Amino acid sequence: MPGKTELSKQVVNNQLPDISRRNWLFRVMQLGGALALPVPLVSLAAQQYKVSIQSFAFVPAQLKVAPGDQITWFNEDIVPHTATAKDHSWDTGIIEPGQQVTVQIPAGAGAEYYCLYHPMMLGSIS
Ligand SMILES: [Cu+2]
Known part of the structure; x- marks a missing residue:
């Protein structure tokens, strides 16, 4: 998943802005909905x-x-x-x-x- 790789790099650099994290969570939730899978609780908590x-x-x-x-x-x-x-x-x-x-x-x-x-x-x- 290209988006996930990009996120990891940002996290490593400790420069991940909150807005990107929210976007990432939103994408995870979209993916979860599309696949009818539960969103991993660890991501939200x-x-x-x-x-x-x-x-x-x-x-x-x-x-x-x-x-x-x-x-x-x-x-x-x-x-x-x-x-x-x-x-x-x-x-x-x-x-x-x-x-x-x-x-x-x-x-x-x-x-x-x-x-x-x-x-x-x-x-x-x-
Ligand atoms: Cu030291």
């Missing part, structure tokens, strides 16, 4: 999670999330960090101290992540 970065660690380090869910990383440390999927399917980019970045987790996203600056900082989503 995205959850939001928070991860704090403290003392060079992700807290919590492990999270259970579904595709489409959003995770916000709060950098409560004194140096910049990133949360970067090991397979580079998603990335927060640089999060300065006191800043936060939200990423919508794409389907098929890599589960293991780390900090580009401090590779010993590890986290996972599943």
